[in-house]
Amino acid sequence: MIQEAQPGAGSAGTGTAEVQEREPRLDPRASVLVVEDEHELRELIARWLEGKGYHVVEAADGRDAVDLLEAGLEPDVILLDLTMPRMDGRAFLDWLRSKPKHQGRRVIVASAYLEDEPVLDADRTFAKPFRPDLLERELARLVSGD
Template identity: 80%
Template sequence: MIEEVQPGTRPGSAEETNVQDERRLDPRASVLVVEDEHELRELIARWLETRSYRVVEAADGHDAVELLQAGLEPDVILLDLTMPRMDGRAFLDWLRSQPEHRHRPVIVASAYLEDEPPLDAERTFSKPFRPDLLERELARLVAGD
């Protein structure tokens, strides 16, 4: 992979690291948070916003499908599994069947991963999860790594 170095920086320098951090925390990077527990969804959304992510919230898979069909193009989807109307597994199946959305990275965060782990997600976290690990994974996925 060719590493892009901004003008005026040296490879491996503090300046280059800052440029990489700024790129990773690009305020245009967006996360779709699909979580039925309102308080938890709000908490995650506000936390992500303090880390310069744009956040869109959906209360379940059905709402997430409507948002995507209306033109939303999130960089990453953070998905709960157990939700009313359309659960996370059904949403993930729908997402991967759609040519315009199948490439979207998905992080599953659920208290029920042991029951039947999803196979088509980039990463899974058991609830409760460590925010620093989520932040690292989001940054990696947004950067395209």
């Protein structure tokens, strides 16, 4: 389950400039494709990301994600589960990296099964359950091009 990190006790009196230094500001057009087969978890992640200023598109599995990308979707980052029906995350990643248009697309894999076989073609991996504050920082870093 995702839980929002609580700000530190001393943050209430912090000035805006100091807060902006600690929390990277997003490009208002930054978008994330969330590829997750568990409906409730996908919805939870999507609503949380939207609350952080991201535009979110959801896909129930790799096949749905392929359809969205082939229809012209160009997300800044893809948040990808590995274990899904129809097309799993590894097959989706193989497809993505085989397409010149999508080879450089940023991907974060979030899975409970990372120990089974490492994911080599992802920009970052998170074991489920993951800390949302770490995901937030990594998304901001990838969106900014770092």
